[in-house]
Amino acid sequence: MPRVVDHGLRRDEIARALWRIAAAEGLEAVSLARVAQEAGVSKGRVQHYFASRDELLDFAAQQLRLRVDERVRARMATAAPSSPLEEVRVLLGALLPLDDEARADARVGSAFLIRSLGDERLRETYRAGDRLLHDAVADRLAAARDRGELAALDPDREAVVLLALAGGLAESVLLGGTDGAGALAVLDHQLGRLRP
Amino acid sequence: MPRVVDHGLRRDEIARALWRIAAAEGLEAVSLARVAQEAGVSKGRVQHYFASRDELLDFAAQQLRLRVDERVRARMATAAPSSPLEEVRVLLGALLPLDDEARADARVGSAFLIRSLGDERLRETYRAGDRLLHDAVADRLAAARDRGELAALDPDREAVVLLALAGGLAESVLLGGTDGAGALAVLDHQLGRLRP
Numbered sequence: 001m002p003r004v005v006d007h008g009l010r011r012d013e014i015a016r017a018l019w020r021i022a023a024a025e026g027l028e029a030v031s032l033a034r035v036a037q038e039a040g041v042s043k044g045r046v047q048h049y050f051a052s053r054d055e056l057l058d059f060a061a062q063q064l065r066l067r068v069d070e071r072v073r074a075r076m077a078t079a080a081p082s083s084p085l086e087e088v089r090v091l092l093g094a095l096l097p098l099d100d101e102a103r104a105d106a107r108v109g110s111a112f113l114i115r116s117l118g119d120e121r122l123r124e125t126y127r128a129g130d131r132l133l134h135d136a137v138a139d140r141l142a143a144a145r146d147r148g149e150l151a152a153l154d155p156d157r158e159a160v161v162l163l164a165l166a167g168g169l170a171e172s173v174l175l176g177g178t179d180g181a182g183a184l185a186v187l188d189h190q191l192g193r194l195r196p
Numbered sequence: 197m198p199r200v201v202d203h204g205l206r207r208d209e210i211a212r213a214l215w216r217i218a219a220a221e222g223l224e225a226v227s228l229a230r231v232a233q234e235a236g237v238s239k240g241r242v243q244h245y246f247a248s249r250d251e252l253l254d255f256a257a258q259q260l261r262l263r264v265d266e267r268v269r270a271r272m273a274t275a276a277p278s279s280p281l282e283e284v285r286v287l288l289g290a291l292l293p294l295d296d297e298a299r300a301d302a303r304v305g306s307a308f309l310i311r312s313l314g315d316e317r318l319r320e321t322y323r324a325g326d327r328l329l330h331d332a333v334a335d336r337l338a339a340a341r342d343r344g345e346l347a348a349l350d351p352d353r354e355a356v357v358l359l360a361l362a363g364g365l366a367e368s369v370l371l372g373g374t375d376g377a378g379a380l381a382v383l384d385h386q387l388g389r390l391r392p
Binding site: 024025026027107110113114115116117118126127130157160161163165166167171174175176177186189190193 | 306365
């Protein structure tokens with residue numbers, strides 16, 4: 001076997017190892033040594049890509065945003081929504097932790113949320129992501145209203161309500177207070193209320 | 197000065213020190229040594245009350261639930277709501293991190309939420325608290341409906357919507373995506389929708 005190393009791959013393997021630890025035990029458990037052990041490489045190898053624990057965590061935070069974007073895109077492609085209102089439904093559903101992968105991401109996301117409370121730069125990264133989601137939902141609500149799928153409404157205000165609702169439901173699903181079907185039914189109930 | 201120690205007080209002082217650390221830096225930063233330093237006592241003194249870091253964190257989790265209950269009760273007493281619908285409004289508002297104390301509690305609460313994801317016992321403590329809140333909101337919605345303050349509605353379903361919404365808004369306030377007044381306006385908007 002050639003001894004050429006695919007650096008992108010190694011970095012990804014290390015990131016995935018971090019993910020497994022963070023999802024199971026929280027960011028508290030993440031250290032360079034622990035991630036090296038989980039990935040089956042030396043601590044020096046981890047340090048080759050990430051000089052410090054903070055760098056490792058920053059990389060993981062960026063990965064998380066990409067993973068959520070990717071999941072929304074994939075669900076949109078699979079569900080092939082036939083109207084702006086259906087698109088809103090699929091988009092909000094993609095924010096719920098409905099499978100193991102999304103559940104792991106949501107756990108890691110909650111851990112980063114805490115971390116961001118003491119870190120203005122990370123908080124701004126969060127808010128920027130939230131603004132993109134907000135605009136995606138508000139634009140589709142406006143389009144649905146203009147097509148007569150929805151009653152007269154303020155798209156910005158209803159986007160705030162729907163995204164906060166999805167966020168609260170996601171937490172409830174994680175805690176086991178409701179299941180995925182129950183959370184989707186609540187979102188449908190709220191969307192139904194916006195119909196003409 | 198007599199050398200009699202008020203044990204409840206000492207325990208409270210230690211819990212408050214833990215609180216300050218957890219709110220500023222997260223649970224990651226909490227250790228027996230660090231809490232002792234923050235409280236200005238010896239590590240042995242902390243261990244006199246809490247045998248381990250886990251015991252300290254369990255105590256803090258119970259304190260958190262009591263603090264939230266106490267805040268809801270205090271807001272209810274101050275606002276003196278004149279109808280079941282007003283009571284719902286005050287109750288939901290008390291769940292938002294609108295002052296420094298509530299903000300610190302919400303930060304600590306988020307940290308415990310993460311911790312609870314890997315701990316079924318703690319998760320059940322959370323769910324039990326959530327069920328009490330749910331019943332408090334649902335009962336008042338039913339009363340408001342029966343008095344004609346609200347339209348015909350399913351109190352359980354609307355309680356789920358309102359509490360998830362308040363949870364999502366609380367997170368948004370913590371992140372600085374919205375402020376307290378904005379979050380209260382969103383809750384009022386949703387409540388207004390339930391009127392006859």
